[in-house]
Amino acid sequence: MTEPATSADAPWPVRTVALKVSKWIDRLGPVWVEGQLTQLSARTGTAFLTLRDPAADVSLSLTAPTPLVREKALTEGQRVVVHGKFSFFFGRGTLSLRVDEVRAVGVGELLARIERLRALLAAEGLFDVARKRRLPRLPSCVGLITGRASAAEHDVVTVATTRWPAVHFRVENTATQGVQAVPQILDALEALDRDPAVEVIVIARGGGSVEDLLPFSDEALCRGIARCRTPVVTAIGHEPDTPLVDHVADVRAATPTDAAKRIVPDLAEETAHLAALRTRARRALHAWVDREDALIARLRARPVLADPLRVVDARAGEIAALTDRARRTVDRALREREADIRHRRASLTALGPAATLTRGYAIVQRGGDVGSPVLRAAADAQPGDLLRVRLADGAVTARVEADG
Incomplete structure (x- = not known):
């Protein structure tokens, strides 16, 4: 039977609400939970612990028998898997996981999980060389994510400014191990990626154990680096240390000093x-x-260039010779023609009527004009006709008086 809903006029007492919550939580049953221990207070009889998610700002309160805690030698920062059942403390209204078994997560299991995550991210293409971007040649501002006053920060800043004094750093100090590392690094990464002045981001940390470097193989951090629009350089640990962020980053440096050498050239x-x-x-x-x-x-x-006029002079001589030859040829031809003309004139003179006239002959023309017809017979002249008599030295006019 469904209980009536509450209202402002018919509210439930606190005890009723607490009782109902306790009943609902009891239905959950026992669970296995994995996380990292952050607080441990072992009192007589009961130990109080806090189990935090390594990749998110979420935690659970645990209670466990003190002998169990001492038997497992639990310490803060340890990765564990716990088994227990949730219980709601009726008097204080708080929720806690009552633990009855604790198992430490060994290095081998952690490495196996990292390998499985590596295969998953590789299959999604987050490690592809094609998606990696070039670093700027001369970045004016570099974002640096590292631990506060750490050797990694000192190495990166000192080496970079020594190599290229004009470079500036925006340093974001975060935790680099433990449960706070991943969320703090993600927040710093987002802040630097939003800053338009930051041209490259460096994530640096010194060496450490596998457990210390676990945050840098976290899935959330790997995906956060993949989402960045700004090129990312990772310098985690030393040469043998290769967390997953090294594969996702645009450039992987062996050490923080190597990262400084990669982001700026040497002046x-x-x-x-x-x-x-x-x-x-x-x-x-x-x-x-x-x-x-x-x-x-x-x-x-x-x-042709040493004495350009030589060719002209040679051609000028040829032209002068040809001109002289042509002149002589023309002169000779003219003399020959003149002689020919003289010969022909002499022949014409000898054969022409003028020579005959000089010997006492005359030419009689019927009429007084130069073009009158020549009189060839006496019978052709009639009395009264006007005649033109042409002599050697001129012409006279005569008239016919009577027939001869």
């Missing part, structure tokens, strides 16, 4: 490199000028 090396490039450029330019100068010298040494 001395760059200066020397620029000097070498200037020298190479100067030599290349001088060599090019020398080659062009030699080419010009060879071109100028050619006869």
Whole structure:
């Protein structure tokens, strides 16, 4: 039978609510829970512990028999799997997991879990080389996530500023081990990724045991790095230490010092490199000028350029010779034509009527004009006709008086 709902006029007493909650929690039954111990207070008879989720800011209160805690030699920061049943303390209204068995999570099991997570993330493509981004050549601001006053922070900042004094750091100090590490690192990572001035993010930590480096193989942290728009460099532990974040990051540095060398170039090396490039450029330019100068010298040494008028002079001589030859040829042809003309004139003169006239002959024309017809017979002339008589030295006009 369903109990009536509460209202402002018919509220439940605290004891009723507490009783109902206690009944519902009892229905849950025993459970196995994994987490990390953060607080441990072993009193006479009962020990009070806090079990925290390694990847989130969530915790549970535990109670366990003190002999069980001492038998297992439990310590704060230890990863454990506990078995127990939830109970609701009726008087104080608090929830607690009453533990009856505790199992420490060994290194082998932790490594096996990391390997399973590695395979999962690799299958999703988070380790692909194609998604990794190039680091900026000269970052002006570097975000650094590391422990407060840690050797890793000192190494990264000191080495980087020594190599490139113009670089600036925005340092976010977080826990680098323990239950607080993952949430704090995620918050710092998001804050640096939102900052437009930060061009590259470095996550640095010194070496440690497998348990100390567990936060850097956490799934939430790996996915947080994969979501970053800013390139991420990881420098976790020393060379043998390879947590999962090293595979997700854009660049994995062996040590914090190596990370500093990767994010900024060395000023001395760059200066020397620029000097070498200037020298190479100067030599290349001088060599090019020398080659062009030699080419010009060879071109100028050619006869056509060494004495360009020589060809003109040679052609001028040829032209003068040809002109003289042509003139002589024309003159000879003219003399030949003149002689021919003289011969023909003499022939014409000898055969023409003018020579006959000089010998006392005359040409009689019927009419007084130069173009009148020549009179060839006396019978052709009639009395009264006007005649034109052409002599050697001129012409006279006569008239016919009578027939001869």
